[in-house]
Amino acid sequence: MVQASNKILTLEEFLALPETKPYCEYIDGKVIPKPMPQGKHSTIQGELCPTINSVIKVQKMGWAFPELRCTFAGRSIVPDVAVFSWARLPIDENGDIANTFAAAPDWIIEILSPEQSHTKVIKKILHALNHGTQMGWLIDPDERFIAVYPARQQPLAFEEIESVLPVPEFCQGLRLTVGDIFGWLKVTL
DSSP states (O other), rough: OOOSSSSSOOHHHHHSSOOOOOOOOETTEEEEEOOOOOHHHHHHHHHHHHHHHHHHHTTTTEEEEEEEEEEEEEEEEEOOOEEGGGGGOOOOOTTTBBBBOOOOOOOEEEEOOTTHHOOOOHHHHHHTTTOOOOOOEETTTTTEEEEETTTTTEEEEEETTBBBBOOOOOGGTOOOOHHHHHHHTOOOO
């Protein structure tokens, strides 16, 4: 994709552009580059997907994807982690996972990078919740804080290490604590 510009594109024009790294998102007619992940962000993202999938993918409840383009409701976003319930996984004609995900994820997880705006990330989570997402998480590694956004409910704040984090209904059996998430950042020698 291209760098952010003042030129307004249609969603179709945006989707026809070649992908770039870092990824770009399409929000309200604008192309917005995602910040390049740094150490803490990358570490949490790298641990979250296999941890979630070790429970929900194995039991065919859902599937967690890192940096998956999701296009829905006039936007094309790339959540840090997008989780789809098994029943909503897009499948191609060969029975394989599809390349295009034209739907809001069931669970959206965003990990704040140091230069990222809280407001922009929260707006992305709220947009997804307004279009069918069951739950959103905003993980702030620097503050050791996790905000959980259940659909149609008030956000919940989690800071205590032993706090068990809520997960969507289809992820029952998955148990993660604040300590689990931020414990991945510790380097033991």
